[in-house]
Amino acid sequence: MDRDKKVWTVRDVLNWTCDYLESKGLRDVRLDVEYLLAYVLKVNRLNLYMQMDRPMTKRELSAFKALVKRRLKREPIQYIINRAYIWKYEFFVEKGVFIPRRETETLIEAAVNELKRRKEAFVLDVGCGSGCVILSLAKDVEGVKGIGVDIDPVAVAVSHKNRELLNLSRKVFLIQGDAFSPFKGRELFDAVVSNPPYVRSDEIESLSDEIRDYEPRVALDGGKDGLDFMRKLVKESYGYLKPSGFIAVEVGAGQAPSVRFLMERAGFARIRTEKDLSGIERVVMGWKL
Numbered sequence: 001m002d003r004d005k006k007v008w009t010v011r012d013v014l015n016w017t018c019d020y021l022e023s024k025g026l027r028d029v030r031l032d033v034e035y036l037l038a039y040v041l042k043v044n045r046l047n048l049y050m051q052m053d054r055p056m057t058k059r060e061l062s063a064f065k066a067l068v069k070r071r072l073k074r075e076p077i078q079y080i081i082n083r084a085y086i087w088k089y090e091f092f093v094e095k096g097v098f099i100p101r102r103e104t105e106t107l108i109e110a111a112v113n114e115l116k117r118r119k120e121a122f123v124l125d126v127g128c129g130s131g132c133v134i135l136s137l138a139k140d141v142e143g144v145k146g147i148g149v150d151i152d153p154v155a156v157a158v159s160h161k162n163r164e165l166l167n168l169s170r171k172v173f174l175i176q177g178d179a180f181s182p183f184k185g186r187e188l189f190d191a192v193v194s195n196p197p198y199v200r201s202d203e204i205e206s207l208s209d210e211i212r213d214y215e216p217r218v219a220l221d222g223g224k225d226g227l228d229f230m231r232k233l234v235k236e237s238y239g240y241l242k243p244s245g246f247i248a249v250e251v252g253a254g255q256a257p258s259v260r261f262l263m264e265r266a267g268f269a270r271i272r273t274e275k276d277l278s279g280i281e282r283v284v285m286g287w288k289l
Contacts, residue, residue, distance in 0.1 A: 007055050008055065008056050008061060009052065009053050009054060009055055009056065010037060010041070010048065010051050010052050010053070010054050010056060011052040011053065013037065013056060013061070013064065014030075014033055014034065014037060014052075017029075017033045017036075017064075017068060018030050018033050020068075021033070021068070021071065021072070024072060026071070026072075032071060032077045034048055035077055035081055035083075036064060036067045036068065036071070036077070036080065036081065037064065039067070039080075039081040039083075040060050040063050040064045040067065041056075041060065067080055067081075074208075074209035074210050074213065074214075075210070075214055076099055076210045076211075076214055076215070078093050078099045079093065079094060079095045079099070079214060082094055084099055084100045084130065084132070086100040086101070086102065086104060086105060086108075086132050086136075087105050087108050087109075087132070087136045088136070088139075088140070089132075089135070089136060089139065089166065090165075091130050091131070091132050091135075091162050091165075092130070092158060092161050092162055092165065093130050093158065094154075094158060095214060096152070096154040096155075096216055097129055097130050097152075097154055097155050097158045097216070097219075098129045098130070098155075098215055098216060098219035098220075099130075099215060100129070100130055100132040102276075102277070103250065103276050103282055104132065104133065104195050104250055105276075106250070106274055106275070106276040106277075106282040106283050107133060107193065107195060107248060107249075107250045107282070107283050108132075108133055108136045108137065108140075109274075110248055110274045110283045110285060111123075111133075111137055111191065111193050111248050112136075112137060112140050112141060114191070114246060114248075114285070115137060115141045115143070115144055115190075115191065116141055118143060118190065119143050120143035120144070120145075121141070121143060121144050121145075121146075121190035121191055122145055122146060122147075122188070122189050122190050122191075123137055123138075123144055123145070123146035123147075123189060123190060123191045123192075123193060124146060124147050124148075124149065124188075124189045124191070124192045124193070124240070125137075125146065125147070125148040125149070125193050125194065126149055126179050126180075126192060126193075126194040126196070126233060126237075127149075127150055127151075127179075127194055127195065127196055127197075127219070127229075128148030128149060128150045128155065128156075128159050128174065129150060129155050129158075129159070129195070129219060130155070130158050130159055130162060131148050131158070131159030131160075131162045131163060131172070131174065132162070133148075133193055133194075133195060134146050134147070134148040134172055134193070135148075135159070135162055135163060135166050135168055135172060137193070138168050138171045138172050139166055139168060144171070145171045145172065146171070146172055146173070147172070147173045147174070147175065148172060148173070148174045148175075149174075149175050149176070149177050149179070149182060150174075150176065150177075151176065151177065151178045151179075151218075152176075152216070152218065152219075153176050156174055156175070156176045159174045160174050179232065179233065179236065180236050180237070180240055183240065186239050186240060187239070187240065187241065187242045187243070187245075188240055188242070189240055189241055189242065189245060190241070190242055190244075190245045190246075191241075191245055191246050191247070191248065192233075192237040192240065192241060192245070192246075192247045192248075193247075193248045193249070194233055194247075194248075194249050194250070195249070195250040196222070196229045196230055196233055196249060196250070197218065197219055197220050197221050197222045197226075197228075197229050198222040198226045198227065198229075198230065198250070198251055198252040198255060199220045199221060199222055199226055199252065200222060200223070200224065200225060200226040201221055201222075201223055201224055202224075203226075204217065204220060204221060207220070222252075225258075226252055226255060227255065227258060227259070227262070230249065230251070230255075230259060230262065231262060233247075233249065234247065234249070234259070234262045234263055234266050234268075235262070235266050237266075238266045238267050238268065238288060241288045242288070243288060243289065244287065244288065244289070245287070245288050246285055246286065246287045246288070247263070247268065247285065247286050248283055248284075248285045249283065249284055249285075250282060250283055251281070251282065251283070251284055253280045253281075256273045256281035256284055259284045260273070260284055260286075263284065263286040264286075266286075267288070268286030268287060268288060269286065269287055269288075269289045270286065270287045270289070271284065271285065271286040271287075272284075272285055272286075273285070
């Protein structure tokens with residue numbers, strides 16, 4: 001599109017690129033192309049529509065073309081623009097860190113609703129990744145402070161960056177470690193939240209190219225039945241929760257009954273589930289009475 005003498009406006013580029021990506025087998029591409037254009041033009045996606053008739057410079061077209069080539073290889077749009085949008089906030093992401101998804105908004109919403117009933121709460125996010133869960137909770141609920149822990153140093157570095165972007169350095173601490181191993185006390189937390197790996201090992205290869213080829217396997221692979229890490233998480237969290245504290249975990253489709261059983265066996269009570277927008281039981285919560 002950059003070899004002739006045509007003056008390419010933002011609208012021209014948007015429409016041409018959508019048609020081109022769809023011809024290469026990509027679907028639902030318009031939002032992706034809008035994000036790529038907004039990134040190159042250094043505007044937000046809504047302001048993009050105020051510039052539809054603006055001609056793009058050769059430098060902008062060249063930069064945009066390079067991004068489109070990456071998307072053609074099925075690289076996730078979030079890694080290309082280093083941004084993911086979830087709940088109410090924008091988070092920095094990069095390759096090596098699990099991309100936040102809409103399903104996790106069910107976990108955030110369920111935890112926010114419970115934490116707002118408390119004057120203050122100290123929360124642990126196990127496997128915090130980009131930090132999107134613990135940072136959203138601390139941003140939304142005034143009385144919440146907490147810790148995000150992740151075994152991956154890249155994830156911890158990214159969550160640090162997001163903590164600074166959201167101005168939460170006084171409310172959230174971020175550390176590298178394996179689940180509860182960094183903590184020496186008991187009954188430390190009012191809540192434990194987690195979006196753990198829950199994909200069955202034999203399902204990894206059937207995931208989309210964007211997920212299978214780019215996202216960290218450690219954040220996806222939950223073992224033979226998808227619940228390897230969940231078993232450890234549920235069992236160990238009970239001892240680290242204060243009385244009246246709760247656990248809230250994201251689960252895969254069809255896993256809620258098994259996770260409910262794990263919570264019952266660990267001693268949790270008042271166990272309930274929350275459905276996502278697709279009607280799937282996406283979050284399981286239990287209380288330590």
